[in-house]
Amino acid sequence: MTIPPCTESGSSVLDELKAALGSRVSTDGELLQNRAHDRSHHDWAPPLAVVEAASTADVSAALRICHEHHTPVVPRGSGTGLEGGANTTADSICLDVSAMNRVLTVAADDLYATVEAGVMKSALNAALPEHHLQFAAGPGVDATVGGMAATSASGTTAVHYGTMKENVLALTVVLADGSVITTGSTTKKTSAGYDLTHLFVGSEGTLGVITEATLTLHPIPASTKMGVWSCPSLQHAVELVVKALRSSLRLTRVELLDRVTVDALARYTGYTAPVTETLMVEFVGDRTEVESQYARFAGLAAQFEAAEHASTSDPAESSRLWQARHDALPAALALVPGSAPLPTDVCVPISRLPACILATQKDIAASGLVAPIVGHVGDGNFHVAILLPPGDERAREQAEELNARLVERALAAGGTCTGEHGVGLGKVSAMAMEHATALQTMRTIKASLDPRGILNPGKVLAAS
Known part of the structure; x- marks a missing residue:
């Protein structure tokens, strides 16, 4: 990607930034490329410069100068976002705070x-x-x-x-x-x-x-117990979680892996759980309390025909079992060699979760795409990793359509367009649908705090 030359205005901004912050301002081409994007599939361009701030005073100086010159500023941490929230444009400054690490x-x-x-x-x-x-x-x-x-x-x-x-x-x-x-x-x-x-x-x-x-x-809890449970259907899995929450069980973690994800893990890591909808649950507290909570969950699981695949109170073994959840995305990517993910998430009331996921699975099947689903089922939040074969523009279009229908379905169920990925660039239009009556108030707040529109422009709110 060619780095555009600085404009006269850009040169002036860079001169002032360098005068104020010295070597903390870099125009090194490799660094500009590296800091220009997060982990998303959204567009980006190398910024004018990267400011590697080391203190609040550095951030203040950089923003004061950029504000005077009407220069866009894109804040950045570790760049792990999935919706383009840290993606820069050619006329912007990347404000990297990762060195502020005390x-x-x-x-x-x-x-x-x-x-x-x-x-x-x-x-x-x-x-x-x-x-x-x-x-x-x-x-x-x-x-x-x-x-x-x-x-x-x-x-x-x-x-x-x-x-x-x-x-x-x-x-x-x-x-x-x-x-x-x-x-x-x-x-x-x-x-x-x-x-x-x-x-x-x-x-x-x-x-x-x-x-x-x-x-x-x-x-730090004195004791932990986690278990992996195989469920006969998605409906059974989610109804079991709802029943557990309504029974005052204090679930610390409860994760859903759909059968596509479990199959991907089996191929990728040799994961041995049955290939079906799977719940991973965890309880923490003192040992007596944890054992009691887990036993109560097991009793409820039997009512929903769920079978325990594994359980442990050993921290090392627990970490090993939980690694399957962390391996879900790389395992999914291995299903389509060379693919890139279009990751998305929504959140709905838990009672609407089965219908929402089942409708999404039907959408995926109709599209012909591969898109495993995992979810923080205790929150009603689930993620879809839509896999894009290399160079397949039609697949990208289908994925965008699939994502749009997913958002519309979640909003119709009384949910939200994103439970945790954020809005960034990818869900700006969804924000307008979700917050139609409050959008102007948000714009008013934005205009009051950022009257020149320099802070991460184009993210969260569409231009008014």
């Missing part, structure tokens, strides 16, 4: 930590065992705290620990003009003022750039 405070007795935005989830958790604590929210993939907060990320543990929205107490945010604000507090509750913290959580860098976050921590 754990600033661990308040063990108050169960919170304050970290810089570039801290990886794994790095935060590596700093917590001496305090017998963990940060339990966020996706299965390793990602930066700032990126997780910006997308309100979640994952397999959300049914128990909540999403990032429930686990962010306070933020430091740099606004479009370079001004710095702090939001929230380190207390569990407050009635003071507007909830600005959760305005920025999930805003995907369109309202401000998160540079620090204060996060809720949780004790």
Whole structure:
């Protein structure tokens, strides 16, 4: 891909950025290519420059200069997004906060930590065992705290620990003009003022750039038990989960793998579970409580003709069994050699989940595409990895049509166009469908905080 020459305006911006931030501003071609996109299939172009910020002051200086020059800014963490939220354009500056990677405070007795935005989830958790604590929210993939907060990320543990929205107490945010604000507090509750913290959580860098976050921590459980259960049908699997949740069972994780995914895992890793709809469940707590909860779940499972394939209380064996869930995407890709995924997700009320997934499976069969389904079934959130054979433009068109119908179906069921991937570039039109009556209010907030429209333009909200 050819890197476009800087315009006169671009040169002026670069001159000022370099004067203010020196070697933290790079126009190296390889770096521009590397920082220009996330893991999505959406379009991108190398930016004018990458600013590798090392502090809130660096972010403030960069935004102040870009604001003065009306230059677009695309914030970036680890680039693990799936909807183009970190994709740059040729006239933009990539603001990379991944070097802001310090754990600033661990308040063990108050169960919170304050970290810089570039801290990886794994790095935060590596700093917590001496305090017998963990940060339990966020996706299965390793990602930066700032990126997780910006997308309100979640994952397999959300049914128990909540999403990032429930686990962010306070933020430091740099606004479009370079001004710095702090939001929230380190207390569990407050009635003071507007909830600005959760305005920025999930805003995907369109309202401000998160540079620090204060996060809720949780004790490391004394005991864990997980199990893999084979179900005769999707309906049986989901009804079992609904029954378990309504029976006050405290599921920590409950994941659905459809039969296509299980078959892919068998081919890819030698996974030995029966090729059918599969639930992976986990309970945590003290040993007596965990055993009791698991036994109650087993009793319910029998009512829905589910059969236990494996179970364990050993952490190492549990990690080995859970690896199947983490291997789901690479296993799926191996079904169509050379393919690239078009990943998508929706979330619906749990009672509507079976009908929504079954209708999606019929759509997939009719299209002729290969598209395995996995889901955080305790939340009503499921993912479809639509596999695109190399160079097959018709398949891409079919995949886009399939995705559009999936979103329409989820919205008709009272759900949302994305449970955790975010909107980014890929679901801007879906946002308009989902939030028709509130869209103008969102635009008003955007215009107030970012009047020149420089923060991650084109993401989340379509141009008005």
